[in-house]
Amino acid sequence: MEHYEPPADGGAGAHDASAYDLCDHCGQVVLGEELLGALVPDSSAVHASDPALDGRRVITACSAEHLAALVDEYRGRPFVPEEQWAAKVCRALADYEEPVPLAVVAALSGLSEHQAQQGVDWHNARAREWRAQYGDPDAPGEYGDPDGPGAGPGD
């Protein structure tokens, strides 16, 4: 393709961002060197490039108290495998604009076809819930689900 995009610089302030972070509990800006961090299980999290780090989220806090509160909060959250598979599928498909066969989806996301299908189903169920709540047919797309809604409200 003739369309070439130079590597994104992130714009102004992108470099300073690494020096500061926010406390995930109270939102306070904390200097990077004073920041406390922990790795917690989170089925909605996938690492941008390293699948070995999938399913874990780095949380940051301003103090030991807030870190403990956050760890507690995540500990109370159920780890949903389907959510994790859905996140892996979404990451794998981020570079694709055309529909991708399930076998390819599975290979790309490092899952079995069964897991990939479960992930797709989970994603589609969320998309359906979203539409049910907000009623927008153009809302988050489903990955080719044959059981359409049929006769919807209004014509």
Ligand SMILES: [Zn+2]
């Ligand atoms: Zn805090």
